[in-house]
Amino acid sequence: MKKAIVVGAGLAGSYMAYVLGQKGYAVQVYEKRPDPRKSVYGSGRSINLVVSDRGWTAFKYAGIEAEIRKITVPAYGRQIHDLEGNQSYFPYSIEGKAIHSISRSELNQTLVELAEENPAISVQFEHFCTHIDFELGEVTFDRKGETVRERADLIIGADGTGSAVRGAMMKQPRFNFTQEYIDSGYKEVHIPAAADGSPQLNLDALHIWPRREFMLMGLANTDNGFTGTVFAPFTGEYGLDQLKTGKDGLRYFEKYFNNAIPLIPNLEEQWENNPTSALAIIRCKPYHWGTKTALIGDAAHATVPFYGEGMNGSLEDARVFCELLDEWGHENLPTVMERYTALRVPAGNALVDLSLRNFIEM
Numbered sequence: 001m002k003k004a005i006v007v008g009a010g011l012a013g014s015y016m017a018y019v020l021g022q023k024g025y026a027v028q029v030y031e032k033r034p035d036p037r038k039s040v041y042g043s044g045r046s047i048n049l050v051v052s053d054r055g056w057t058a059f060k061y062a063g064i065e066a067e068i069r070k071i072t073v074p075a076y077g078r079q080i081h082d083l084e085g086n087q088s089y090f091p092y093s094i095e096g097k098a099i100h101s102i103s104r105s106e107l108n109q110t111l112v113e114l115a116e117e118n119p120a121i122s123v124q125f126e127h128f129c130t131h132i133d134f135e136l137g138e139v140t141f142d143r144k145g146e147t148v149r150e151r152a153d154l155i156i157g158a159d160g161t162g163s164a165v166r167g168a169m170m171k172q173p174r175f176n177f178t179q180e181y182i183d184s185g186y187k188e189v190h191i192p193a194a195a196d197g198s199p200q201l202n203l204d205a206l207h208i209w210p211r212r213e214f215m216l217m218g219l220a221n222t223d224n225g226f227t228g229t230v231f232a233p234f235t236g237e238y239g240l241d242q243l244k245t246g247k248d249g250l251r252y253f254e255k256y257f258n259n260a261i262p263l264i265p266n267l268e269e270q271w272e273n274n275p276t277s278a279l280a281i282i283r284c285k286p287y288h289w290g291t292k293t294a295l296i297g298d299a300a301h302a303t304v305p306f307y308g309e310g311m312n313g314s315l316e317d318a319r320v321f322c323e324l325l326d327e328w329g330h331e332n333l334p335t336v337m338e339r340y341t342a343l344r345v346p347a348g349n350a351l352v353d354l355s356l357r358n359f360i361e362m
Contacts, residue, residue: 001024001025001026001120002024002025002026002153002154002330003025003026003027003028003151003152003153003154004017004020004025004026004027004028004152004153004154004155004156005027005028005029005030005139005150005152005154005155005156006020006027006028006029006030006155006156006158007030007129007139007155007156007157007158007159007163007164007165008029008030008031008032008157008158008159008160008163008297008299009029009030009031009033009108009112009123009125009158010031010108010158010159010160010297011104011107011108011111011297011311011314011315012158012296012297012298012299012311012314012315012317012318013029013031013156013158013159013296013297014029014108014111014112014114014115014123015058015062015111015315015318016156016158016296016318016321016322017029017115017121017123018062018064018111018114018115018118018121019061019062019318019319019322020154020156020322021115021118021120021121022062022063022118023322023325023326024120025120025154026120026121027115027118027120027121027122028122028124028150028152029115029121029122029123029124030124030127030129030139030141031123031124031125031126031127032126032127032128032129032159032164033125033126034125034126035125036105036108036109036112037109037112037113048101048102048103048104048219048221048227048229049101049102049103049104049107049219049308049310049311050075050099050100050101050102050206050219050308050311050312051068051072051099051100051102051311051312052099052308052309052312053312054309054312054313054315054316055311055312055315055316057316057319058312058315058316058318058319059315061319061322061323062319064114067110067114068102068107068110069100071102071103071106071107071110071222072100072101072102072222073100073101073102073203073219073220073221073222074098074099074100074101074204075092075098075099075100075101075203075204075205075206075219075220076091076092076096076097076098076204076205077089077090077091077092077204077205077206078090078092078205078206078207078208079201079202079205079206079207079208080208080209080210081207081208081209081216081257081259081260083211083256085258085259089202089205098204099206099308101206101219101220101221103221103222103227104311106222124143126143126144127141127142127143127148128141128142128143128164129141129159129164129165130142130147130164131168132155132164132165132168132293134168134172134289134290134292134293135290136151137151137152137153137154137155137292137293138150138151139151139152139155152292153292153330153333154292154293154330154333155292155293155294156293156294156295156296156321157169157293157294157295157296157299157300158295158296158297158299158314158318159299160297160298160299160302161280161282161298161299161302163295163298163299165293165295165299166284166295166299166300168289169284169289169293169295170284172289175284175285175286175289176283176284176285177282177283177284178281178282178283178284179280179281179282180280180281181278181279181280181281182279182280182281182304182356183233183234183235184213184214184231184232184233184234184279185231185232185234185240185276185277185278185279186229186230186231186232186276186277186279186305187229187230187232187240187271187274187275187276187277188227188228188229188230188270188274189228189229189230189264189267189270189271189274190225190226190227190228190264190270191218191225191226191227191228191260191263191264192225192265193223193224193225194224197224198224199220199224199225199226200226200263201218201220201226201263203220203224206218206219207219207226209256209257209260211256211257213232213233213236214230214231214232214233214238214256215230215231215232216228216229216230216231216256216257216260217229217231226263228260228263228264231306234278238252238255238256240276241276243271244272245271245272246267246268246269246270246271246272247268248271249267249268249270249271249272250267250268250271253267279304279305280302281302281303281304281352281356282298282300282301282302283301283348283349283352284300284301285341285345286341286345287300287317287340287341287344287345287348288337288338288340288341290337291333291334291337292333294321294337294340296314296317296318296321297313297314297317297318298310298314300317300344300348301313301348301349301351301352303351303352303355304352304355304356305355306355306356306358307351307354307355307357307358308358309351309354309355310351310355313347313348313351316347317344317348320340320343320344321336321340324336324339324340324343
């Protein structure tokens with residue numbers, strides 16, 4: 001049985017592990033963070049996600065579309081909230097097509113649990129990748145001071161924006177990499193369901209409070225609540241760097257998102273306690289190194305969330321890689337790697353460009 005190591009148990013990594021397990025690989029997944037089912041490390045900085053056709057194609061390929069649909073909420077259009085409190089609804093299509101909102105943490109837990117149902121897949125948490133020998137196919141991890149070394153026939157770097165796998169590739173000759181932080185960041189606020197459990201906003205819509213250079217966006221959750229996210233510049237009179245206290249946040253909402261205040265009963269507390277996070281763009285080339293190691297998702301092409309395709313593009317990376325394995329077989333892994341880079345680098349760059357352009361449109 002061929003052995004695969006997946007570094008990172010986020011969305012792309014857990015999905016990739018699941019599919020590789022289906023293909024007969026013995027898969028070991030190593031994640032630096034604690035088990036998401038036993039911790040709240042993502043609280044306050046999750047950004048709800050949207051599943052598009054790319055994502056559904058990946059889930060269908062893996063045979064888990066039905067399971068994922070159970071934890072999504074469809075949105076059939078945008079509901080725009082202007083400064084005066086007026087609302088306008090714009091359907092996505094006359095055919096009634098929808099995008100589907102999903103909680104990042106709920107999806108991640110679901111994918112990890114689906115992967116672990118396969119006895120050939122092992123998921124280990126709190127393992128930090130410290131070194132990769134690309135020629136031997138050996139990965140070294142640190143687990144609470146203990147050194148762990150494992151070898152595999154295939155290594156997948158799915159370890160996100162700060163990828164250790166990509167970091168090891170960057171030490172190699174002729175590996176190209178750029179990183180850029182945009183001038184805006186984000187802060188999350190939770191809009192709960194009403195006291196009787198009913199939604200406070202129209203569940204069928206993605207809600208946007210557009211205010212020129214900044215905005216508030218709300219995506220529905222399965223509990224009738226919404227995940228709200230403020231996207232705004234860091235600098236300026238009402239830049240995120242200046243809005244540090246709960247009272248600062250309340251004044252900000254009173255001026256720009258006044259009709260949202262009644263929806264968030266503990267706004268000041270959330271604003272003060274939830275982190276303000278930066279948004280980075282990462283490009284690199286190639287998406288593989290040697291004949292055994294490839295990057296997928298944010299490890300290869302971190303983007304900003306304004307096009308709603310970051311997760312979907314990550315899942316598509318994994319699906320395309322696995323389809324190339326279907327076509328060429330593991331015995332032709334060097335060809336799989338070359339073809340993967342040729343197909344996905346242009347797609348990753350296009351995703352970044354489209355995401356930046358859509359920020360202006362939103």
